Amino acid sequence: MDKIQERHNNEFNKANTQGKLVSLEKEYHVLLKTGTPDDSEALEKLYQNIIETAQNVNIKASEALAKKIEANHQRRLRYHHVVSLNYKVGAKKSNEFIDFVTSKEPNPEQALIDKEKHDEYKSALNALKPIDLIIFQTYEELGFYPTHANWKELSKILLTKDIKMTDKTVKKHFEKSFALLQSLLR
Incomplete structure (x- = not known):
């Protein structure tokens, strides 16, 4: 694994371990140790909240990581002077020049x-x-x-x-x- 991939993995793990998820897990463990049987509903709600937060953190972290990987890839292409026939029109829409270029070669x-x-x-x-x-x-x-x-x-x-x-x-x-x-x- 090269340095860039290792850095991306570290950033992904860091994003998963920081923030609201860690505090919810600590609260859950404290409630498990100190709680009474009457706190079972609160414990279940806290557990469900942890699951939802973990899913959101993973999605957000993986989206951010994917954007960063794509940006690094584009930077490497610019550095090596690789030119693409694609061009961006907006944030989401892109066109390909190949669609507009006619070819005499048969399909x-x-x-x-x-x-x-x-x-x-x-x-x-x-x-x-x-x-x-x-x-x-x-x-x-x-x-x-x-x-x-x-x-x-x-x-x-x-x-x-x-x-x-x-x-x-x-x-x-x-x-x-x-x-x-x-x-x-x-």
Whole structure:
């Protein structure tokens, strides 16, 4: 236990042993020694008063100690130049800047959904035949869109990849693989 924690424990014990609680306990012990059987009601009331006071002292002492511990923690953070995104608005209300800062990173749920979609897409691409996969990937690389109708340009680029097909054959392969992908990704 470090010195600060030891000091806090000593302060808590001191708060518990001082004040009204000690005087009530002394009064109770004196009444036990000197009292008569007729003083049993007074003794019971005194005992109940001691219990209530002890509960209040413990609550007050622990609240004061918690405030002191938090103040020491904040002081240490200031000393080490730790900056927080939180700021206090009043005695009780605080805001967090993180609530106002937008992030381009997806939240964990959205990241999981995106990963699952990507995995489905990869598995659907793996279901294509190798030639159809090359045609589809080339189509995507060129930035074509589904209604693109320039199949001659695509067939010329496929020639550089050693795939010799006419534009009509490329179109048929593409339409077949596109339909398969659409059915797999639904």
